Amino acid sequence: MSRRAVRRLRGEQRAQEEPGLGQLGLDSGSEGPSPAAAGRARRGPARTGVSNRFELIPAEESEDEPPSREEQADAWLGERDAAERSNEGAVTEEAEGDGQRDGEEAEQLEQTVTEPQPVLSNKPRKKKKKRKTKKTSSGETLEDNDLEDIDSLLEKMEDTNGLSQQSQSGLIADSRPLLYIEHRNLNPENELKRYFGARAVLGDQRPRQRQYVRSTWLTAPKNTWPRYSSTGITMQLLDTRRGAQHFTFKHHREYQQVQFKFLDAVESMDPNNIVPLLEALEPYHVDSLLQLSDVCRMQEDQEMARDLVERALYSLECSFHPVFSLTSGTCRLDYRRPENRAFFLALFKHLMFLEKRGCPRTALEFCKLILSLDPENDPLCVLLLIDFLSLRAREYTFLTRMFQEWESHRNLSQLPNFAFSVPLAYFFLSQQEERSEPELSQARERAAQLIQLALIMFPSVLMPLLDHCSVQPDARVASHSFFGLNARISQPPALNQLTSLYVGRTHSLWKDPAVMAWLETNVHEVLRMVDARDSLVEESEHKRKMRYQSAPRNIYRHIILSEMKEAMAALPLEVTSQPVMGFDPLPPLDSIVSYTRPERTNRPSNESTLSLFFRSLLPNFNLQADIRPDGEEEAGAGQDLNQGVNRLMAAMRDMLANIQFQEPPRDDNPEGDGDWD
Known part of the structure; x- marks a missing residue:
């Protein structure tokens, strides 16, 4: 009161x-x-x-x-x-x-x-507390003592339960699906903020977003982009099998017409014909954006190339089905359908830009997303890339867990990248001081065991790896035939492509002096086993000869998209001889086509060389304009020849009449005393 x-x-x-x-x-x-x-x-x-x-x-x-x-x-x-x-x-x-x-x-x-x-009310009680704290100093002392007791109790609880809480969080992370995706890890700005701080990433000025821009997870829409409207792409739920939901993109009739015009522009081999499609018809046509992105990247305009890929992803995400989820890992897309390929390719190109930008954690999340869309077939073969991104992002636990869970049914140890990256991840885990001593010793043993198996199975990796790292091997290793030139020459071409791809991509991770010292110790141990004629060496040699005869089509597709010079040089002739389009590289042979492109009306193959020459000079000229359909006979073959010659002469006279010769400019002072140079 x-x-x-x-x-x-x-x-x-x-x-x-x-x-x-x-x-x-x-x-x-x-x-x-x-x-x-x-x-x-x-x-x-x-x-x-x-x-x-x-x-x-x-x-x-x-x-x-x-x-x-x-x-x-x-x-x-x-x-x-x-x-x-x-x-x-x-x-x-x-x-x-x-x-x-x-x-x-x-x-x-x-x-x-x-x-x-x-x-009846709480007001007297509150006022009593206020008067007590204001007037009585003993009350303040009691409250301070209570706060100190609470703080001390919390500190004791943290000290006693810290390890149990860490183990509990690790159990929670392990209980999630392997390809579980977090939305916050899809934003590269979050990773850059952890490295450089929010002020360095965002700056002092905060950009204003327009009201009509839709918020998405894969990309952040920009104010410079055209206003988004319905593009004619929708997503449809096909069926649900074995706990996985199968979706597909669908093109409406208007979008199909734009797609046909895009294919005509691609066949013209002129990128300038694609720009009018984006400006006039459809600013968010996905295949046009991906094709122009490759053109900009070849012209060293990386910023514009990345922006076009982000626009394509934004267009596709706006057309998602309400049930389609990026994080569940149970949504599937079939790469055999041409409508779905643009989403795979846009994600992969965006992933490569993120890795070059210095965001390996975000790139790893996008790599997991691509793998979750079709983990059985893996159309872009991101398994050849996910180990590198895991090592760069220091996600060693994820890589070792993936190897343990998928080795039994996917046989990951037969891929050179997993055979060498997994022991490297165990070695990095053994260098973490916050782990207990039994865990560290177990990681060291596991790393030594796996790296020795990798060196025995793929001996052709060692010398190119040391060469890229600018490390000179000792005399025993350099003179031994097991790691010599014969190991690289005798291996199958498909294995040569895989090893070249791995060395060219991940050699920077092996330059650490501690890693090189650990590798040298295990190389000498492998040489001891080879000299002792261990049975494991002979078994590995037999496996190399029987396997890796020819690489599947998804590996070729991955090498083309990665653009690794070492691996591109090892591609077979049947792949390099055919044209490769950036919007659909090496399409599957068993594609599921939902609509076909109509046949073109003009028949340029029936025209002669002379007709094509005059058509290049006079676009309106057509020597065979009066040719009738097949099966009809003409009266008088000489009459057609005369008509063609007459049209040719008329066209020549018309061309000569339109030619105007420009007179040379007159000199105002013809009697000038200037001299010729």
Whole structure:
């Protein structure tokens, strides 16, 4: 209760003291009502004669409810007022002393009066806490001590349960699916903020987003992009099999017409014919954006190339099915359908730009997304890339977990990249000091075992790897035939492509002196096994000869998209001889075609060389304009020849008549004394 309310009640009781005693049924000779009597008088049945209207406030309370703090305080204050009026002759100092004692006693009463009793509102309780903290220093000391006790308890809990919490979080991470994707890891700005800080990434100015821009997960739309509208691409749910949902993109009729014009522009071999499609017809045509991105990248315009790929991803994400999820890992797309290939290729190109930009963690998340769309077939063969991104992003646990879970049914150890990257991941785990000693020793043993198996299975990797790292091997390794030139010459061409791809991509991860020292120790151990004629060496040699005879089409597609010079040089002739388009490199041989391109009406193959020559000079000229369809006979073959010659002569006369010779400029001073140079 506030002091203002206390003073107001005190003044009311002073004004009503004389007439109120008889009406309340109290003795006029008594000095003042007792607190209990005052409480009973307020709650009793004889309330009709009450003159103080403030006493009617708790009228709705039940009769069996005990008196509240306010009622008891008011009664006690009334008694004190009567005592003060009986001592009117006292000095002012004594009255002031009594007033101070009244305040202290009132505070003691408020502290001792029924805290367990319920009240109608929480305001008195809050005010009591505020007065306690403001006036009493002992309360502050108690609160400070309580806070210190809480902090000390929390510190003890963190010290005792820190390891258990870390192990629990690790169990939660392991309980998730292997290809689980987090939305926050799809944004490269989050990774750049962790490296350089938010101010260095965003700058002082925050760009304003337009109102109509739709928020997406794969890319962040920019203000410089054209306004997005319906592009004619939709996503359709086909069926659900074995817990996986199979989707497909679908092109509407208007989008199909734009696709036909795009194919005509590609056949013209002129990139300038693709630009009008984006400007006039469809600014978010996906295949046109991907093809122009390759053109810009060849012209060293990396920023524009990356921007075009992001526009393509934005267009495709805006057409997602409501049930399609990026993070579940259970949504599938069939690469055999041409409508779905653009999404695979846009994700892969965006992934490569992110890796070059210095965002390996974000690139790894996109690589997991591509693999989750078709993990069985892996049309872009991202398994040849995911180990490199895991090592660069320092996600060693993910790489070792993937190897353990997929080795039994995918035979990952037969790929050179997994055979060498997994032991390297175990070696990096053995260098982490925060792990326990048993874990470190187990990681070291596992790393040594796997790297020795990799060197025995793929001996042709060692020398090119050392060459790229600018490391000169010792005399024993350089002179031994097991790692010599014969190992690279005798291996099949398909294996040569895989080893060249791995060495050209991941050689920078092996340049660490500690890694090189660990590799040297295991190389000498392998040479000891080779000299001892271990049976494992002969088995590995037999496997190399029987396997890797020819690479599947998805590996060729991956090498073309990766553009690794070492691997491109090892591609077979049947791949390099055929034209490769950036919007659909090496399409599957068993494609599922939903619509076909109509046949072209003109027949340039029927025209002669002379007709093509004059057509290049005169586009309107057609020597065979009057040729009738097959099966119809013409009367007089010489008549057609005469007509063709006449048209040719008429066209020549028309061309010569339109030729205008420009006269040389006249000199204003023909008799000038200038000399010829």
